[in-house]
Amino acid sequence: MERQLMQLTGKGIAFTEPKSAAGKRTVVIPDLIIEDLRAHVKDFTQDGDKGLIFARRPRPRGT
Secondary structure: OOEEEEEEEEEEEEOOOOHHHHHHOOOOOOOHHHHHHHHHHHHHHOOHHHHOOOOOOOOOOOO
């Protein structure tokens, strides 16, 4: 993880660096799912830097 997508007050949604050193990390992906992940990326994400793999629905502020 080298960056995160955040909603910034007055600026909209933007990529930022993780808040802490612990947030910047390597995510291990098991060999068992690599081919499925490649197919998912090919079929469902954008090309280049805007193609997101790990995403979640935004939570309301304060939760």
